[in-house]
Amino acid sequence: MAKVTVDGIEVEVPNGSTVLQACEAAGKEIPRFCYHERLSIAGNCRMCLVEIERAPKPVSSCSFPVADNMVVKTDSPMVRNGRRGVMEFLLINHPLDCPICDQGGECDLQDQALGYGMDHSRYKENKRAVKDKDLGPLVKTVMTRCIQCTRCIRFVSEVAGVPDLGATSRGENMEVGTYVERALGSELSGNIIDLCPVGALTSKPYAFTARPWELKKTDGIDVLDAVGTNIRIDSRGPEVLRILPRINNDVNEEWLGDKSRFFVDGLKRRRLDRPWVRRDGRLVPASWAEAFATIAQRLQGVPGERIGAVAGDLCDAESMLALKDLMAALGSANLDCRQDGARLDASRRDFYLFNSSIAGIEEADALLLVGSNPRHEAPVLNARIRKQWLHTNMPLGVIGPAADLTYAATTLGDGPGAISALLDGSHSFAPMLRDAKKPMIVVGQGALRRPDGAAVLAACWKLAAAFGGLSAGWHGFNVLHTAAARVGALDLGFVPGPGGRGFESMLGGRVDVLWLLGADEFDTARIGADTFVVYQGHHGDRGAARADVILPGAAFTEKPGTYVNMEGRVQRGLLAVYPPGQAREDWRIVRAFSEVIGRTLPYNDLPALRKRLEQANPVFARVGFLPRFGAGDESGPAGDPTAMSAAPLAPAVTNYYQTDAITRASPTMAACTEIYVAPTLQAAE
Amino acid sequence: MAEENGADFEQPASFAFDAESRAELDRHIAKYPTGKQASAVLPALYIVQRQMKRDTGSAWVPRAAMDEVARLLGMPPIRVYEVATFYTMFALRPIGTWHLQVCTTTPCWLRGSDDVTAACRKFTGIAGWGETSADGVFTMTEVECLGACVNAPVVQVNDDLYEDLDAERTTGLLEALKRGEPPKPGSMTGRQTSAPEGGPTTLTTLDNLGPPNPEPATPAE
Ligand code: SF4
Numbered sequence: 053m054a055k056v057t058v059d060g061i062e063v064e065v066p067n068g069s070t071v072l073q074a075c076e077a078a079g080k081e082i083p084r085f086c087y088h089e090r091l092s093i094a095g096n097c098r099m100c101l102v103e104i105e106r107a108p109k110p111v112s113s114c115s116f117p118v119a120d121n122m123v124v125k126t127d128s129p130m131v132r133n134g135r136r137g138v139m140e141f142l143l144i145n146h147p148l149d150c151p152i153c154d155q156g157g158e159c160d161l162q163d164q165a166l167g168y169g170m171d172h173s174r175y176k177e178n179k180r181a182v183k184d185k186d187l188g189p190l191v192k193t194v195m196t197r198c199i200q201c202t203r204c205i206r207f208v209s210e211v212a213g214v215p216d217l218g219a220t221s222r223g224e225n226m227e228v229g230t231y232v233e234r235a236l237g238s239e240l241s242g243n244i245i246d247l248c249p250v251g252a253l254t255s256k257p258y259a260f261t262a263r264p265w266e267l268k269k270t271d272g273i274d275v276l277d278a279v280g281t282n283i284r285i286d287s288r289g290p291e292v293l294r295i296l297p298r299i300n301n302d303v304n305e306e307w308l309g310d311k312s313r314f315f316v317d318g319l320k321r322r323r324l325d326r327p328w329v330r331r332d333g334r335l336v337p338a339s340w341a342e343a344f345a346t347i348a349q350r351l352q353g354v355p356g357e358r359i360g361a362v363a364g365d366l367c368d369a370e371s372m373l374a375l376k377d378l379m380a381a382l383g384s385a386n387l388d389c390r391q392d393g394a395r396l397d398a399s400r401r402d403f404y405l406f407n408s409s410i411a412g413i414e415e416a417d418a419l420l421l422v423g424s425n426p427r428h429e430a431p432v433l434n435a436r437i438r439k440q441w442l443h444t445n446m447p448l449g450v451i452g453p454a455a456d457l458t459y460a461a462t463t464l465g466d467g468p469g470a471i472s473a474l475l476d477g478s479h480s481f482a483p484m485l486r487d488a489k490k491p492m493i494v495v496g497q498g499a500l501r502r503p504d505g506a507a508v509l510a511a512c513w514k515l516a517a518a519f520g521g522l523s524a525g526w527h528g529f530n531v532l533h534t535a536a537a538r539v540g541a542l543d544l545g546f547v548p549g550p551g552g553r554g555f556e557s558m559l560g561g562r563v564d565v566l567w568l569l570g571a572d573e574f575d576t577a578r579i580g581a582d583t584f585v586v587y588q589g590h591h592g593d594r595g596a597a598r599a600d601v602i603l604p605g606a607a608f609t610e611k612p613g614t615y616v617n618m619e620g621r622v623q624r625g626l627l628a629v630y631p632p633g634q635a636r637e638d639w640r641i642v643r644a645f646s647e648v649i650g651r652t653l654p655y656n657d658l659p660a661l662r663k664r665l666e667q668a669n670p671v672f673a674r675v676g677f678l679p680r681f682g683a684g685d686e687s688g689p690a691g692d693p694t695a696m697s698a699a700p701l702a703p704a705v706t707n708y709y710q711t712d713a714i715t716r717a718s719p720t721m722a723a724c725t726e727i728y729v730a731p732t733l734q735a736a737e
Numbered sequence: 738m739a740e741e742n743g744a745d746f747e748q749p750a751s752f753a754f755d756a757e758s759r760a761e762l763d764r765h766i767a768k769y770p771t772g773k774q775a776s777a778v779l780p781a782l783y784i785v786q787r788q789m790k791r792d793t794g795s796a797w798v799p800r801a802a803m804d805e806v807a808r809l810l811g812m813p814p815i816r817v818y819e820v821a822t823f824y825t826m827f828a829l830r831p832i833g834t835w836h837l838q839v840c841t842t843t844p845c846w847l848r849g850s851d852d853v854t855a856a857c858r859k860f861t862g863i864a865g866w867g868e869t870s871a872d873g874v875f876t877m878t879e880v881e882c883l884g885a886c887v888n889a890p891v892v893q894v895n896d897d898l899y900e901d902l903d904a905e906r907t908t909g910l911l912e913a914l915k916r917g918e919p920p921k922p923g924s925m926t927g928r929q930t931s932a933p934e935g936g937p938t939t940l941t942t943l944d945n946l947g948p949p950n951p952e953p954a955t956p957a958e
Pocket residue numbers: 197198199200201202203204205228247248249250252253
């Protein structure tokens with residue numbers, strides 16, 4: 053530890069800290085442009101100057117290490133003069149276009165200019181102009197505004213692992229860009245918009261939409277993948293305008309995937325804003341009362357075992373519990389949340405969780421991916437794997453199709469054969485797993501969706517057990533989910549009850565009434581022609597097209613909801629805007645319907661329902677916080693590891709940008725698909 | 738610099754190191770520990786430029802060659818672009834036979850680089866920096882200090898420095914170049930390296946010193 057005095061305040065900071073960190077520890081804010089705590093230190097903007105006693109010149113605090121007994125001044129005349137000089141230099145070429153700049157109001161340069169800028173310029177020369185770059189459909193550039201802090205360059209090369217950006221030429225001619233014009237090939241590219249301290253990089257779809265001070269900011273949880281990224285939903289009036297990440301070091305640090313940031317225009321298209329009922333083969337608008345009456349009538353005389361319910365991938369826990377309770381009231385145990393056919397074992401919680409936890413990746417010393425491409429299934433989590441790989445160079449293995457994951461991973465084989473080879477120790481990767489103290493086995497949905505999914509799951513558990521992944525201090529067995537609702541549903545037991553039918557056996561006419569709660573990710577033609585389908589959801593997608601009655605629900609930005617991410621972390625999002633038209637919060641729809649059929653559910657408001665959630669599973673009482681468990685019990689999930697077929701594993705997500713009803717409705721995501729995904733699919737053909 | 742992405746000239750679709758270049762490149766790569774091959778990027782770009790000179794008569798670095806360097810050295814292409822665009826020694830578009838790199842930094846400027854520039858412009862007909870003469874013989878580039886300020890003003894022609902220039906000597910130099918008879922590099926006034934003009938001004942009595950002291954003096958503490 054080093055003792056540092058900052059403006060008369062004494063602080064102790066670890067050796068090797070920077071002066072800037074010491075100043076922050078003393079509660080002093082240091083202006084900065086290039087420094088960012090999650091990126092490497094560049095030290096090129098000079099805004100963070102401080103005075104250090106006995107140093108002849110001002111020092112850039114972000115890149116200067118502390119020494120014991122150092123005396124730092126952050127507000128002396130030397131410091132103020134120095135920063136003013138830096139600011140004047142930065143403004144020589146920076147355009148005066150704040151009124152038409154989207155960064156206005158949340159611009160670091162604007163803010164700092166208030167403190168250190170002059171009210172006039174001493175320069176009469178023309179400002180330099182830089183050609184804008186085309187970085188694809190998401191990031192808009194106005195490169196004349198760039199102050200060359202290189203944060204964007206460092207982010208894409210270090211965190212995103214797609215080193216496309218660089219600084220070319222030098223001196224006054226230096227430009228930040230890709231040199232060879234191309235769209236940024238990263239699923240995390242939107243983060244450079246947040247990182248850019250000026251308005252050089254802004255959001256293309258959001259261009260000229262709103263000023264930050266007009267926006268209402270609501271805390272939410274992203275549901276477009278199963279990471280549970282903490283987000284801030286910015287809205288104005290009835291409209292969600294943009295999504296930004298919130299900092300949560302245990303989940304997403306401060307990053308957000310492009311899909312989860314740029315899907316917003318999908319919230320306004322193809323919305324179900326009123327109930328519909330099918331009459332003579334055609335869907336016609338109806339009132340809530342008519343819609344409920346139609347369902348109630350159809351339910352008459354149908355025995356419980358001929359009724360089923362399927363929960364989709366974006367559902368909040370509240371609505372799933374309400375639907376489960378409704379099904380129980382109707383005497384049905386036909387429930388399932390695994391519409392993709394994943395052979396997940398719900399019998400014990402650690403059979404379906406990402407047990408090592410996302411932050412725990414930073415403890416792992418070997419990692420094996422089985423049938424998963426985290427870059428497309430959970431890009432923020434993938435950045436965490438990359439981070440650990442960069443720090444430790446840990447061995448990484450992949451069983452499944454070879455893909456560019458942004459880190460060096462050895463492909464062990466494309467089918468489950470490689471798992472068997474690891475188990476009997478004959479594979480060359482086996483010693484690396486054996487040497488690891490904290491190995492992680494990560495099973496993706498691509499491996500579980502197959503008919504032999506249960507066998508693969510059991511084999512992976514056996515792998516974790518065989519290579520020391522299951523101990524009292526470390527749980528190395530991990531399931532990487534793609535559906536945000538999945539873990540919550542499994543926690544609630546949204547799976548066939550005793551004697552109940554699972555997803556597959558509800559299709560093909562084996563139930564008479566099927567209630568789809570936002571379930572769109574399967575081929576609806578497989579539902580029997582005579583099955584009466586109730587679709588409750590927010591987008592007119594596959595499910596709604598097949599429905600006999602449509603009940604308009606709320607998207608995740610339009611309701612307070614509880615979600616459990618793949619680690620088992622319970623998190624809550626708040627309501628940012630109200631659902632459109634006659635659409636309603638989903639649990640209320642189920643509750644209202646229960647009253648119509650005279651089986652009123654025993655809760656009438658959110659607190660009561662949340663009490664019921666806690667009753668259903670005590671994990672729902674622990675919001676936000678995730679206790680970590682070692683592996684208590686080595687006995688694995690049901691499934692015969694020897695029953696694996698030799699068929700190669702296929703990825704679960706082929707198009708990162710369109711994975712659900714909301715993103716399929718988004719023009720921005722469609723544009724991304726065309727630019728990023730279509731060429732690769734063509735190449736694969 | 739007016740290097741650009743092939744707006745008004747053609748970028749070759751591919752580039753391959755020939756045997757001579759490859760051997761030279763391998764020599765440089767071998768100097769660095771494994772995993773640090775990227776350190777050889779500067780020599781690699783020079784090798785490209787020289788091979789282009791041999792093959793096409795114009796010493797420049799096409800984009801395909803930068804991509805090939807990136808592949809061989811295991812670095813992202815953008816890192817090679819950054820290096821190549823940083824240094825004025827690499828031409829990123831086809832240039833003339835003789836690359837006139839005129840130093841205009843303060844010492845050369847004080848010693849008359851403006852005259853040198855004007856002479857170059859007059860002789861070649863080139864109007865702006867980075868441009869090539871109509872006959873394709875000369876390209877003019879403005880460069881910063883070439884490290885030969887003692888003999889300012891200085892022009893670097895391809896890989897060689899020509900020093901102690903003025904308008905007249907510059908024109909003479911250009912005429913010779915155009916004839917394809919480059920003079921001996923170095924000072925154009927004939928002085929030896931950077932010895933004083935008009936002969937030595939110190940140690941002029943060197944002949945009277947006798948034999949050098951056989952006992953080296955004890956170095957000062
Ligand atoms: S574009 Fe923005 S983040 Fe990138 S170097 Fe310029 S100012 Fe920095």
